Amino acid sequence: MVSRIRSDLTRRALLAAMLVAGPFRAGAQAAPLTIFAAASLKPALDEIAAAWDGPVALSYGGSGTLARQVAAGAPADVVLLAAIDWMDWLAGQGVLEGAPVSVATNRLVMAGPPGGGPVPLEAAAILGRLGADGRIAMGEPMSVPAGRYAQDALEALGLWQALAQRMLYAEDVRAALAYVARGDVPFGLVYGSDIVGSGVSVAAEIPSEAHDPIAYPGAVVAGTAAGARDFLDHVVDARDVFARHGFAS
Incomplete structure (x- = not known):
């Protein structure tokens, strides 16, 4: 009798769990991949993600902020940054799977x-x-690579001392661009890709030799969802999309 009662309770518990979880549906949509990406990648990456065969959740921000969030355990599957040194720092935290590309x-x-x-x-x-x-x-130089490149360039060109007190720091490079586009400020130091389709113009090209090369590394976060590596490969292969948005491969 006791065994029969226990068996009945077990069946009821399993039935209750199934009702809470809902009916199983074959082919149910997989959970989206979560991508942390530098804000300057947004126009191109939105298009690249739309062509991916599966759900993707995109989260944009300054590279330094994103790197610290991933190192602290934020649930990202792939991380795409605008600075090699931030990616190197992240690799040193032991949270990446494989080498960045x-x-x-x-x-x-x-x-x-x-x-x-x-x-x-x-x-x-x-x-x-x-x-x-x-x-x-x-961008704020301590957390936004575009800001650090800008400060380095102005220092190399002998302009930083004269202009430092006239800077308006933004949380990411797209925010800096928005200040210019709205007419809040006369100038903004941004990436060439940010200009594409923005309505603003290029007032001056910053010499590339005045700052470190501007490169975007990507990596898979350790222990993340299946398909993360395939998505990163999909991004790497989208050179034509990046080119249309003002990037180079």
């Missing part, structure tokens, strides 16, 4: 308003265009 490269420009015309990379010329209280938008 190169995804794309970029260039740094000074963005200006539509029809604003070029500006020489000289302190007097830039300050003259800024006026009494105009600012230059750029």
Whole structure:
């Protein structure tokens, strides 16, 4: 009798668990892959993810912020950053599966308003265009690679000391671009890819030799969902998409 009662209770418990979980459906959609990506990748990566055969959840931000989140255990399957040193730091935390791969490269420009015309990379010329209280938008150098590239370039060009007090720091490079696009600031230091389709113009090209190469590494996070490596390969293979959005491979 006791055995029969226990058996009946076990069956009831299993039935209750099935009712809570819901009926099993063959071919139910898999959980989406979660991709942490540098904000500057958004236009291209949105298109690349839309062509992926499966659900993808994209989370964009500054590379330093994303790297720290992944190292702290944030549930990312693939991470795509805008700086090799942040990816190297992340690899040193022991949270990546396999070696990072190169995804794309970029260039740094000074963005200006539509029809604003070029500006020489000289302190007097830039300050003259800024006026009494105009600012230059750029990413926060401590967490945004575009900001660090920008500061390094201005230092190499001998402009940082004259312009440092006129900087408006943004949480990522797309936010810096938005300041320019809205007319909040006369200039912004952003990536060449950010200019594509934005409505703003290139006021000055920043010499590539004035800063470290701008490269985007990608990696799979250890212990993540099946398909993460295939998605990263899909991103690497999308060179034509990156090219249309102003990147180089």
